[in-house]
Amino acid sequence: MRVTDRLIFDTAILNTGRTRDAAQQAQEVVSRGTRIQHPSDDPAASGMIISFNLSSDRFAAISSAAAAASDELSAVDNALDGIGTALSRARELAVQFSNSTYSQANRAGGAEEVTGLVGQIVANLNTRFGNRYVFGGNRDGASPFDPTPGPTFGNYLGDSAARKVEIAPGMLEQSNVLVGSMSTDPANPTGVLNTLKALQAALQANDPAAVQATLDSLDAGIEQVSTTRSQVGASMNAFDTAISAAKTASGDDKARATKQGDVDLIESSIRLQAAQTALQASLAAAAQSFKLSILNYL
Amino acid sequence: MADLLSILSGASTSLAAQRALTATASHNIANVNTPGYARQTAVLTTLTPAEQVNGAFIGRGATLDTVTQARDRFLEAQIPRALGNAAFHGAESDALQAFHGLDPEATGGLGSAVSGFYANLTALAQNPSDAGLRTSFLGAARTLAQTFNRTSQEIESARSGLDARANGLTSQINSEAAAVAQLNVQIRQARGTGAEPNDLLDLRQTHLDKLAELAGASPVPTSEGDVNVALRGGVALVAGSHSGKLWTKGDGQVPPHLDIGFTQPDGSTLGTLPKTAFGGTLGGTLSARDGALLTSEQRIDQLASDLAGAVNTVHSTGYGLDGVSGRPLFTLGVAGGAAATIAVAITDPGQLAMAGAPTPPATVAPGDASNAQALLGTESAALLGGKDVRSTVSDIVSQFGSSSATAQAFSDQDGALKENLTRMRDSYSGVSIDEEMIKMQQAQRGYEAIAKVIQTADQMMQTLLAIKT
Numbered sequence: 001m002r003v004t005d006r007l008i009f010d011t012a013i014l015n016t017g018r019t020r021d022a023a024q025q026a027q028e029v030v031s032r033g034t035r036i037q038h039p040s041d042d043p044a045a046s047g048m049i050i051s052f053n054l055s056s057d058r059f060a061a062i063s064s065a066a067a068a069a070s071d072e073l074s075a076v077d078n079a080l081d082g083i084g085t086a087l088s089r090a091r092e093l094a095v096q097f098s099n100s101t102y103s104q105a106n107r108a109g110g111a112e113e114v115t116g117l118v119g120q121i122v123a124n125l126n127t128r129f130g131n132r133y134v135f136g137g138n139r140d141g142a143s144p145f146d147p148t149p150g151p152t153f154g155n156y157l158g159d160s161a162a163r164k165v166e167i168a169p170g171m172l173e174q175s176n177v178l179v180g181s182m183s184t185d186p187a188n189p190t191g192v193l194n195t196l197k198a199l200q201a202a203l204q205a206n207d208p209a210a211v212q213a214t215l216d217s218l219d220a221g222i223e224q225v226s227t228t229r230s231q232v233g234a235s236m237n238a239f240d241t242a243i244s245a246a247k248t249a250s251g252d253d254k255a256r257a258t259k260q261g262d263v264d265l266i267e268s269s270i271r272l273q274a275a276q277t278a279l280q281a282s283l284a285a286a287a288q289s290f291k292l293s294i295l296n297y298l
Numbered sequence: 299m300a301d302l303l304s305i306l307s308g309a310s311t312s313l314a315a316q317r318a319l320t321a322t323a324s325h326n327i328a329n330v331n332t333p334g335y336a337r338q339t340a341v342l343t344t345l346t347p348a349e350q351v352n353g354a355f356i357g358r359g360a361t362l363d364t365v366t367q368a369r370d371r372f373l374e375a376q377i378p379r380a381l382g383n384a385a386f387h388g389a390e391s392d393a394l395q396a397f398h399g400l401d402p403e404a405t406g407g408l409g410s411a412v413s414g415f416y417a418n419l420t421a422l423a424q425n426p427s428d429a430g431l432r433t434s435f436l437g438a439a440r441t442l443a444q445t446f447n448r449t450s451q452e453i454e455s456a457r458s459g460l461d462a463r464a465n466g467l468t469s470q471i472n473s474e475a476a477a478v479a480q481l482n483v484q485i486r487q488a489r490g491t492g493a494e495p496n497d498l499l500d501l502r503q504t505h506l507d508k509l510a511e512l513a514g515a516s517p518v519p520t521s522e523g524d525v526n527v528a529l530r531g532g533v534a535l536v537a538g539s540h541s542g543k544l545w546t547k548g549d550g551q552v553p554p555h556l557d558i559g560f561t562q563p564d565g566s567t568l569g570t571l572p573k574t575a576f577g578g579t580l581g582g583t584l585s586a587r588d589g590a591l592l593t594s595e596q597r598i599d600q601l602a603s604d605l606a607g608a609v610n611t612v613h614s615t616g617y618g619l620d621g622v623s624g625r626p627l628f629t630l631g632v633a634g635g636a637a638a639t640i641a642v643a644i645t646d647p648g649q650l651a652m653a654g655a656p657t658p659p660a661t662v663a664p665g666d667a668s669n670a671q672a673l674l675g676t677e678s679a680a681l682l683g684g685k686d687v688r689s690t691v692s693d694i695v696s697q698f699g700s701s702s703a704t705a706q707a708f709s710d711q712d713g714a715l716k717e718n719l720t721r722m723r724d725s726y727s728g729v730s731i732d733e734e735m736i737k738m739q740q741a742q743r744g745y746e747a748i749a750k751v752i753q754t755a756d757q758m759m760q761t762l763l764a765i766k767t
Contacts, residue, residue: 053409061416131427
């Protein structure tokens, strides 16, 4: 091949440009830590990164929502614990004052304590988690059990809706419990609050037989609280499992996305070294080729 | 018999011939870096003997016959197509590589906006009565709409930038075409003197190469020595001493882009040319504008329209905290593309229809998330294109990446072919300073020897003159 001066210089420009570009790209890969700067670098991987990231974010959101539901149920459980304790105390009073040895004054004091327990239970039933009343079903914006002293005190104002939260895409788990039957509504004559009202009235009336008659309903109320807490525990377990599974799924998808784009630092560092060596060699060869001319010998 | 004066006369002519050799080498060296220059060679020839002496012809020295230029017609015939193809795919690849609106790792892209929309909806579905979560979801919906707007604008901006480049390219092509037509005239006039105008030929070749690069135009030599130039499809850009003219005009679409029209060398208007008429940088620019970028824009429009439709269908069946149903979440503009015009129709977070239909006489319960759960279903539901939103976004990015990668691969391949041919051209037509210096040395030696001949003839003349005295 006939070698002309233009050929020598053009080749030098081309080759040093190429090797410099390769070195620059290798350096960019190492410094950024990702091999995909543009979708064209790996079209299939680019699409998969988007898909994995979307999936990862979705699972992370499910995990957060499940965690919020679990925390809310924890508040529900605490409230039910308080109700259970109050009912147990009421049962103790009922057993105690059903004995005929106690005086009217003693029973009047018991009635006063039961009144306090009713208020305590209503307060527990109006527990809020954040801005939400946890026992109102979907009507969670206001106290679900009427706190206003008077004839409607303790009436249920919520609804019977079962609130549900995602534990996996498309899969729902109930995140509330329905305790409207504890209210003072006339429709629930043996409900917890109506039983306590009956106990309070019997104590006030100094009627040991009537006091004793409330024991079965109080036992049923304690059992209701216990059963409801079991439901809460089961739901919390479901949510905790969902949190763990969703976190794992989110992490797995994030790792898959990262794996698509991230570089092997050892490999890319070696490639950078190779590219820099090639650039040095190219520059040296170009400089050497410029030196050889007949002009130096004439 | 050859007399001394004829020896001196022949030597004088031969000296001029050696000077021509030196001048040509000097011209070559001076143009060693001139683009498009083809090295020239001074061809000497023996002067025909003027007289016969005893049956033998005695020569009269050497003279310059012609100056030729080194061009390999085989290579030259392949170069325009190689230049055009390399420029086409180079321009297309560069344009697509410059667009980063669909980068998979970029923050704030379409993928993360879709992700944010559904993540906030998931949180809201857990507690729809929470005003903060409602506000957050409304913000995520706005972000999604604005990301569609921004992505669409970025694509449109890239396409408008390519319009500006195409407009500039048409001016350049017109200038180059006019230069070729003018050089056709000058070369024809110069050839009238009987000599080959090598430098004008080089200049014309340079403009022809430029036209091949800019428009993928092919040279068509004529028997008269002109070179006509044809666009793809055979439309004549240059015909002898006349050149056509490209011009641009709006295509009447929303948003508008440029069409390219053509006035033929004879002055008649051909109207708008199809994009396939152009190769080279102009063709690659138009291909990027109306190829991968337009396809991505249309698919993002389709996604915005389908997603908004799916979400609106569910949202309008639900109820806001104010008990009102039938509201869409997103609105789409009438013209300009769904992605460019999508916006959130709701400003009050309480109007977000997260609740299902209440059973009368009950009113809407703020904690009712049944419609929020239904809205979450739109994430995995097939859109009108048959794929869900995640697959569609992923597919759009992959398809754009694939188109860019293909353009880059073609660019590399055609670039290598062009490089190979231009190297071969440089090898054949380029100037070697080593060669030219040796030729100058050779001419100098000849010149010195002929000078000696003159000196010898002069001494012989002196000898003769001395006899008389």
